[in-house]
Amino acid sequence: MSTWALLAPGPSASAQLAERLRGFPLGVVGNAFQLAPWADFIAATDGSWWRKFPKAKELPCDKYAMHGSSGVELVKIPTQGIVNSGVLALEVAKTKGATRILLCGFDMHGSHFFGQYTNGLRNTSKQQRASHMKQYAAWGKANPKIEVLNCTEGSALTCFPVARLEDFIETSVPEPAADEIRPRGDVC
16 A cells, blocks of 8 residues: 655644654645655645745655646646645645545645735635535545545544544554544545
């Protein structure tokens, strides 16, 4: 099994959390690159985000978007049109061979570890978050062979089972059996 971790820029994301993810193949979503500049890839859907954060392009990792930006590889998701950056990161991890994906920093409450954008980028509205939730669920249904576990305590994202990150990073603790993973809300 190839386990990848994804770090999103939700309020629970921190430099300490990023450090705990060292050792996993790691993808970061948008501004989470500031917490884990050693990540294997950065996923940010919008070309405008890449223009506002040119330092992200300087990092020695793969870079992905769904809208054009020089120096960034474009990705199309077969089952959906344009999606949020977190779903883009899921798709990229899948193409890199992930069979299990641990979600960290995916709070989905409408803010970031740095607060709201103040640089002209649009902050996510409640309506957009509702659309994003549907995008995650659709991606999960389209990719049933990939185990996605939400390791973000208190996350509003309910279409993936909840798991404890500690169960995957402590070498003395075996990986949880399927019956130890707590389903949560909607099932993807």
